[in-house]
Amino acid sequence: MQRRSFMAGAAALGLAAPASLRAQARTEIQFWHAMPGVLGEVVAEQVRRFNASQPAVTVVPSFKGGYTDTMTGAIAAWRAGNAPHIVQVFEVGTATMMAAGPAIRPVHELLGENGVALDPKRYLAGVRGYYSDTKGRLISMPFNSSSAIMFLNLDAFAKAGLSTTDLPRTWAQLRQASEKLKAAGATPVPMTTSWPTWVMFEQMAAMHDVPFATLANGFEGLGTELRLTGPLFVKQVEYLLAAQKDGLFRYGGRDNAADGLFVAGEAAISFMSSSLRSRLEKEAKFKWAAVPLPYHDDLTKSPKNGVIGGASLWTLTARNRTPAEYKAVAAYFQFISEAEQDLWWHKSTGYVPITLAGYEKARAEGYYAQNPGADAAIIQLSRAEPTPNSMGFRLGGMVEIRNIIQEELEKALQGQQGATQALESANRRGNVVLRNFEKANKA
Amino acid sequence: MERKTVFEGKLLPCLLVAPQLLVTILFFFWPAGQAVWFAFLRQDAFGIRTSFVGLENFQDLFADPLYLETLRNTLVFAAGVSLIALTVALLLAVMADRQIRGAGLYRILLVWPYAIAPAVAAVLWIFLFHPQIGLLGRALNEAGLPFDYKLNGTQAMLVVILAAAWKQVSYNFIFFLAGLQSIPKSVLEAAAIDGARPAYRFWTVTFPLLSPTTFFLLVVNLVYAFFETFGVIDALTKGGPARATETLIYRAYIDGRVNLDLGMSSAQSVVLMLVVILLTAVQFRFIERRVHY
Incomplete structure (x- = not known):
């Protein structure tokens, strides 16, 4: 009996070792969000889809309370030197985040450094404008917009x-x-x-x-x-x-x-x-x-x-952050900007699609004909x-x-x-x- | 008179108080010191740009007519909460102190609300007072009495006072009950033999003998109303409408955590700290006096 449990333990250890090695090989990204209940589950599902879609990055989403709590929590974490990689900040916090020079990595810089080409024009005008600087470069990543x-x-x-x-x-x-x-x-x-x-x-x-x-x-x-x-x-x-x-x-x-x-x-x-x-x-x-x-x-x-209202995703800096981690963040941003993912997000949350391609896809499959009024916000925004x-x-x-x-x-x-x-x-x-x-x- | 244990040497006593001191320094003195220091600074939310501004935060604070209004609100709120919580608790304690069937059950039920989290308590009050979905709010409106605490400041104040007082009644009740039970029966019997009626006995014998308890509870209730009612206000009114229910502690929270103005919020914390020190001093003086009672 005793020996059997010892064997079982050894077997478990043996299995665990390669698994943890595998996990180490993947870059882990902390993602703090403010989406409660059903919306939080959609965020978790989106992250699962991303994690399963590629071998290099594991995004770990955590719900941190309402918008205010999430933002102040992330700021406190940055001050303490261990900020999450990605934080969701509501639109009215945009000016505060933008003024925080060394604390943030603007999205256009992040994407440029990592060779990810995302044309700002792919995002809906009303969404893009809110999160861009005066030169039209994206500072934060559009996420949930209404x-x-x-x-x-x-x-x-x-x-x-x-x-x-x-x-x-x-x-x-x-x-x-x-x-x-x-x-x-x-x-x-x-x-x-x-x-x-x-x-x-x-x-x-x-x-x-x-x-x-x-x-x-x-x-x-x-x-x-x-x-x-x-x-x-x-x-x-x-x-x-x-x-x-x-x-x-x-x-x-x-x-x-x-x-x-x-x-x-x-x-x-x-x-x-x-x-x-x-x-x-x-x-x-x-x-x-x-x-x-x-x-x-x-x-x-x-x-x-x-x-618009809603929130966007900000990339935060930290002293010990590696280029691989920034690259992983860029990969996640690229994933959620794909028309297919955006369409899924739009339909599962009720938020407007952030990309034009996502909107066109929804229209092409007759989503707005079946759900009249679901495009009222999009019409108003564009x-x-x-x-x-x-x-x-x-x-x-x-x-x-x-x-x-x-x-x-x-x-x-x-x-x-x-x-x-x-x-x-x-x-x-x-x-x-x-x-x-x-x-x-x-x- | 007092029993004293004397330790030999200095090392052991120092070692014994060290954990307590460490906790106090780490979790009380350090943050408090930081708040005092921040009160003299102006900084952005991330603390990237910080400059020393002397007393400017305090000047701004006391030049703000809204802060003085908040101070007035806090006094009204604290007085209302203490008055209601004390009188209701005293009444209930006197009732529960009598010889009645199932007294134990009453006592348990009366202590119950103390175990409810402030936010949950506030939700219960919303179900009562909400002008459209609340039982009482709806009934009042249907009876032709316009009741809308979301827009009427006086009604909002009344609702938060009631909700906050209700939470505190249980605490006061326990102390009053204990106080009543420690009053010697012989004194009351003597008064009864002298022909004093129950109400007269209460005001001339019981109430004066309860005064140390009452005074202690008054201080505790004021501290509660000043510092521990954040949850109730946040869940019920968020300080509104038009700041009618904003108390000092709520304003410090809003300025620090929502508006991300740490300098201003710290200055307010320092003001609040002075209030606590004052209340604590009063309480200690009183407890010292009670020893001689």
């Missing part, structure tokens, strides 16, 4: 006698639809919104080709200043305040706190991330439509592209050539600025201040954040 779009409860529309095919496209049309929805009592409240800052300020500025901040929304330098007191933003906030006053709009909280209102059928109109599609397919007990965000037709007849106002945002302390805008908007919705005053306060406080960031990041 956009904010409008979701409509078609059952409620039918109940209010509204058309379910000719859907509202402008804010004025939405106002009329809301009034009818209210009169018919189709849902407890006609309209709400998720991501108040992203939808009502960032997306609206891009679509109407209006600056959110100077110096091309910060792309051209740290000296950028907010432009939140402009007429578009006043109009937008006043629109919301008037709608709230007339019982047409209800504030559902910060970030994505209002998602549930639409999903539960409490609100008939909402503006949410396009990645909410999969949740609606599972949970919504009504017919719904996903269409591009509305615009003000007295300000523009042809809205520009919207901006319907115009990005202008300096619609490329994206490169503002230091963007998380803080978003929260400041939300706070001042909340104060206005509480009735403590008017639209102009809210925007002036947000502008002033946001500029303090920008100046502090500028001071901290100037050598």
Whole structure:
């Protein structure tokens, strides 16, 4: 008995030795991500596919909590000298990461050094612009991108006698639809919104080709200043305040706190991330439509592209990092940029495809004909050539600025201040954040 | 009076306290010292560019009207939490102290909430108070009372105070119950024989005899409200709406971890450290006095 277990142990050791040797021959890459639940499983599956596709690299994915936790965790790890090779950082952290010179390895450098040729043009314009420098070179790797779009409860529309095919496209049309929805009592409240800052300020500025901040929304330098007191933003906030006053709009909280209102059928109109599609397919007990965000037709007849949300992958440096490790990271980036992989990612997550080829493939196989509205975000992102106002945002302390805008908007919705005053306060406080960031990041 | 063990020489006693000292230095003094040092620096998130700015962080902090508002919020919050947690716990302890069937079961049930993680507790409160999905929130709105803690600052403050106080009631309850049980029965009987009615007996005999416990708990509750309610606030309101429920500790977290402004966050930690030192000093003075009780 004893001898048998000893033999078994020896056999196990004998087997284990070559296995660990094999593992050593593969370069191990740490990948920290912020994708919970089902999305996390898709990331793990993507990594498995990559690991199985080649003999040299093993990517090890680890879930590190929400976007904020993942980013601060990676920064702390870098300061301690053992950063992960790849970290997923949300789009509003882009300026902070870009300012971190020696801590990051820009994607165009990484690919160039390792002889991987990836033309930036292969990525969707709206995606590429957000993560490129002013020379159009990619700094981080596009990964999960979404956009904010409008979701409509078609059952409620039918109940209010509204058309379910000719859907509202402008804010004025939405106002009329809301009034009818209210009169018919189709849902407890006609309209709400998720991501108040992203939808009502960032997306609206891009679509109407209006600056959110100077110096091309910060792309051209740290000296950028907010432009939140402009007429578009006043109009937008006043629109919301008037709608709230007339019982047409209800504030559902910060970030994505209002998602549930639409999903539960409490609100008939909402503006949410396009990645909410999969949740609606599972949970919504009504017919719904996903269409591009509305615009003000007295300000523009042809809205520009919207901006993305989501996150990108950053390559971090470390003292003892070898060229082989960087090469392995480049190989992974190359893999996820393949049209085939991108298509799979797009369909399994509900995020937009990051490459044009992935999008074309999905269209060719009739994916959007079977899933109407699944391309609303893509249409919105690529319907115009990005202008300096619609490329994206490169503002230091963007998380803080978003929260400041939300706070001042909340104060206005509480009735403590008017639209102009809210925007002036947000502008002033946001500029303090920008100046502090500028001071901290100037050598 | 006190029993003292005297060690020979210096080596052994030093060796015996060394592990404790090491832990304290490594996990308390070092990070605290670092926070103090960071409070005088300005640096980017990665710590690549660092410059010494003297007292600038503190100047910015106290020149910020929002920080003073946060201070006011914290005082309202701490006072509310302590008041509710203490009175409810005292009431429950007095009730559970009587001769009732199944007293043990009541006591266990009352201590239970203390074992629940703050974030879980907050989720339970969301199920109660959420204006659309919460039991109570829905009922209030249907009864024609507009209730929306996501937009109404006063209501939000009320909700976080209730949630935070509820967690602390159990802790206070244990101490009050122990305090009540250590009051000599003879004193109460003497008062009863003199004709004092129960309520009168409580206010003139029981309550004064409980005062050391009450005072100790007051300090503990204030410390709790100041420093340990992060989870409840983060899960329920995230400091909103419009900063109505932002406390000092929550602001330090937001500035440091979310906004990545370590200098500002450290300056706030130093301010908080001074508050802890003050509260601890008060508590120690009190405990010293209790020895003579």
